[in-house]
Amino acid sequence: MSPCFLPVQNKQVKETINKQVEPSIINSMKILVCISVVPDTTTKIKLTEGNASIDIAGIQWVINPWDELSLTRALELKDDASNGINSVTVIHVGTTVSEPVIRKALAIGADDAIRVDAEPVDAYFTAAQIAEVVKKENFDIILCGIESSDFNGSTVGGMIAEFLEIPSVSAVSDIRFVEGKPALVREIDGGRENITVSVPFAAIVQKGIAKEPKIAAMRGIMMARTKPIKLYQPSAVEPLTEVVMYEKPAPKAACKFVDADAPRQLITLLQNEAKII
Amino acid sequence: MSILVFTENWEGKFKKLSYELVSWAAAVAKMNGSTVTALSIGNVDDAELKSLGGYGADKIINIKNDALLTLDNNAYANAIASTAVDTDAKIVVLSNNNTGKAIAPHLSVRLKAGLGADVSKLPVSLNPFTVYKRAYSGNAFAHLTIKSDIKIVTLARNSFDIVSTSNNAVVENKTVDIDGSQVRTVVNSVEKQSGKLLLTDADIVVSGGRGMKSPDNWAPLVELADLIGGATACSRPVSDEGWRPHSEHTGQTGKIIAPNLYIAVGISGATQHIAGISASKYIVAINSDKDAPIFETAQYGIVGDAAKVLPKLVEAVREVKR
Numbered sequence: 001m002s003p004c005f006l007p008v009q010n011k012q013v014k015e016t017i018n019k020q021v022e023p024s025i026i027n028s029m030k031i032l033v034c035i036s037v038v039p040d041t042t043t044k045i046k047l048t049e050g051n052a053s054i055d056i057a058g059i060q061w062v063i064n065p066w067d068e069l070s071l072t073r074a075l076e077l078k079d080d081a082s083n084g085i086n087s088v089t090v091i092h093v094g095t096t097v098s099e100p101v102i103r104k105a106l107a108i109g110a111d112d113a114i115r116v117d118a119e120p121v122d123a124y125f126t127a128a129q130i131a132e133v134v135k136k137e138n139f140d141i142i143l144c145g146i147e148s149s150d151f152n153g154s155t156v157g158g159m160i161a162e163f164l165e166i167p168s169v170s171a172v173s174d175i176r177f178v179e180g181k182p183a184l185v186r187e188i189d190g191g192r193e194n195i196t197v198s199v200p201f202a203a204i205v206q207k208g209i210a211k212e213p214k215i216a217a218m219r220g221i222m223m224a225r226t227k228p229i230k231l232y233q234p235s236a237v238e239p240l241t242e243v244v245m246y247e248k249p250a251p252k253a254a255c256k257f258v259d260a261d262a263p264r265q266l267i268t269l270l271q272n273e274a275k276i277i
Numbered sequence: 278m279s280i281l282v283f284t285e286n287w288e289g290k291f292k293k294l295s296y297e298l299v300s301w302a303a304a305v306a307k308m309n310g311s312t313v314t315a316l317s318i319g320n321v322d323d324a325e326l327k328s329l330g331g332y333g334a335d336k337i338i339n340i341k342n343d344a345l346l347t348l349d350n351n352a353y354a355n356a357i358a359s360t361a362v363d364t365d366a367k368i369v370v371l372s373n374n375n376t377g378k379a380i381a382p383h384l385s386v387r388l389k390a391g392l393g394a395d396v397s398k399l400p401v402s403l404n405p406f407t408v409y410k411r412a413y414s415g416n417a418f419a420h421l422t423i424k425s426d427i428k429i430v431t432l433a434r435n436s437f438d439i440v441s442t443s444n445n446a447v448v449e450n451k452t453v454d455i456d457g458s459q460v461r462t463v464v465n466s467v468e469k470q471s472g473k474l475l476l477t478d479a480d481i482v483v484s485g486g487r488g489m490k491s492p493d494n495w496a497p498l499v500e501l502a503d504l505i506g507g508a509t510a511c512s513r514p515v516s517d518e519g520w521r522p523h524s525e526h527t528g529q530t531g532k533i534i535a536p537n538l539y540i541a542v543g544i545s546g547a548t549q550h551i552a553g554i555s556a557s558k559y560i561v562a563i564n565s566d567k568d569a570p571i572f573e574t575a576q577y578g579i580v581g582d583a584a585k586v587l588p589k590l591v592e593a594v595r596e597v598k599r
Contacts, residue, residue, distance in 0.1 A: 039413070041414070041529065041548060041549055041552075042548050043413075043416075044416075045413045045416040045417050047417070054413070054417065065529070065530060066530070069530075122391070123382070123385075123392060123394075124385060124386070124391065124392070127382070127386070146378070147378075149413070149414050149529065149552075150412065150413055151394075151412055151419075152394065152395050152410075152411050152412060152413075152414060153392070153394040153395070154373075154378040154382075154394060154395075155378075155381065155382045155385070155392055155394050156382070157382065158350060158378075158379060158380075158381070158382025158383050158385075159382040159383075159385060159386050161350070161351075161382075161383065162351075162354070162382065162383040162385075162386035162387060163386055166461075167349070167350065167351055167461035167462055168350050168351075168379070168382075168383070169350070169379075169462055170350065170375060170378055170379030171375040171378070171379065186348075186464075187375060188348075188375060188376075188467075188469070189287065189292075189374065189375065189475050189477060189478070190287075190469055190470045190475045191467060191468050191469030191470055192467070192468050192469075193347065193464045193465075193466070193467045193468075194464070194465045194466045194467075195462050195463065195464055195465065196462070196463045196465060197461060197462045197463070198461045201461075204378075204379070206530075207523070207526070207530045207531055208523065239424075240385075240389070240390070240391030240392070240423065240424055240425045241391040241392065241393065241421050241422065241423050241424065242421070242422050242424065243412075243419045243420065243421050243422075244407060244420045244421070244422050245419070245420045246412065246417050246418065246419050246420070247417065247418045247419075247420070248416075248417055248418075249415065249416070249417070249418065249555075252573075252574070252576075253576070255562070255572045255573070255575045255576060255577065255578045256576065256577050256578070257577075257578050257579070257580065258577060258578070258579050259579075260579050260580060260581030260585070260586055260589075261589070263579065263586060263589045263590040263592075263593045264593040264596065264597070266561065266577060266579060266590070266593070267590075267593050267594060267597050269577055270538065270559070270561070270577070271597075274538070274558075274559045274576070274577075276480075276481075276537045276538045276558065276559055277481070277505055277538065
């Protein structure tokens with residue numbers, strides 16, 4: 001890729017004044033969407049020699065599907081002027097490898113992007129990095145996907161909230177504004193709850209938050225080339241966990257087929273062999 | 278030293294996952310010589326609380342507080358963190374369900390405790406404390422070492438067998454002071470099903486895909502589920518088409534489930550669907566295409582048209598039941 005695609009500010013952004021945002025300044029809210037970069041969901045995962053890590057050769061990197069949906073919802077909220085959303089920023093903790101994916105988020109419609117230049121070694125480390133940036137840039141709403149399709153943690157969003165001492169709401173399937181106040185739907189076992197929450201807050205979003213991920217249009221792709229990606233150097237944070245090795249799932253025995261005209265045989269297998277019914 | 282288990286209830290009765298959590302904690306306690314404390318928050322009666330002893334809890338701490346009737350992540354994390362400190366807990370276990378996923382990250386930061394999420398099986402080792410967890414949506418498993426003094430684990434549903442024992446557990450009521458400023462989420466209204474089997478709690482799930490061809494063909498599928506005590510589910514195209522409610526969608530972006538038996542009818546088995554069901558103990562596939570990828574994941578298969586196979590299967594189950 002040509003360097004002119006990446007107008008990255010290769011120096012640490014100066015600290016801005018840490019001003020307290022009053023929830024009443026409802027007309028200038030800033031949304032931060034946390035983006036995790038993951039292998040395309042159809043990737044066949046292979047391990048490296050010694051199973052120490054995932055073999056990244058040939059992997060197509062994409063925005064984590066839930067993060068893509070949360071970005072879509074953030075942009076929908078901004079599109080409705082009555083919601084008073086001023087800007088939608090995406091943030092990612094990762095190396096230069098992720099830049100094309102961040103650029104894609106900008107092409108989809110984010111106003112600007114922040115990258116913390118570090119390997120996201122564990123959830124605690126990653127959340128701490130994002131929280132440090134939020135302390136400087138004061139976002140009102142922080143959106144995270146309910147899990148990343150790589151580490152399946154569902155952890156970064158709640159950790160950011162705790163670092164910032166703001167509320168979080170998890171399993172959120174809808175966010176809207178009713179009379180200027182955020183109204184959220186939270187999925188619970190066997191149902192859903194309608195919730196209001198004070199601003200600033202973090203929402204960990206899941207299915208339902210947006211219908212389909214927004215696709216980048218040609219105009220968006222052109223505009224994304226000149227949108228800024230701010231670069232932050234990482235803060236010193238000690239990770240609390242470490243992946244020491246990976247395993248592939250145990251190979252499975254071949255499927256036993258039962259004749260379509262004799263389904264009774266299936267019942268027998270489930271009763272006598274699997275012993276589950 | 279103790280292991281603290283957050284046990285969740287559904288309308289006053291412990292969820293099955295709570296017994297799994299206590300069983301897991303009891304097995305770990307046996308390995309490292311510690312005790313098991315269960316923490317219950319909500320309106321659960323004494324007999325029900327004591328039932329946790331039957332799965333290995335030594336002590337049950339019961340918190341009943343009107344401010345905790347609905348889930349506020351910060352307030353719950355406060356209650357659990359303070360209990361963890363009181364009981365000198367070195368391991369805190371929650372379920373990897375929506376509630377556990379909501380609270381565990383807060384606890385992790387508050388206790389500066391590393392978090393292993395979506396863990397199955399017993400720890401690979403105790404020192405260092407290494408757990409076995411799902412990664413890459415079930416396409417790999419990671420051995421994750423938690424290096425902090427206190428460790429937090431969220432246990433995948435249906436990943437650990439419930440073990441009955443005969444501990445005579447003591448119940449201790451604990452009061453927590455919660456001032457209004459702690460609770461910052463307000464639940465205004467709830468829409469909740471009742472009396473129906475929860476999809477995420479079900480041992481048996483019968484699920485339909487596009488191969489069902491029309492929403493009008495669901496009757497035998499529902500009948501089969503009823504006969505074998507299962508819940509019904511569906512694939513994404515089916516809920517997108519509005520044939521079945523979204524709450525039934527299982528798959529990577531829908532519900533991730535782990536029943537003992539998953540019967541996939543007319544579901545081809547796209548990677549995204551498999552990601553939501555791969556933790557099932559047994560998978561049965563019924564599909565007209567013998568090359569459908571679902572058969573690579575299934576233990577038992579029938580090649581045939583759903584509309585023809587289902588009624589025969591229902592009849593076979595009825596016969597067996599007679």
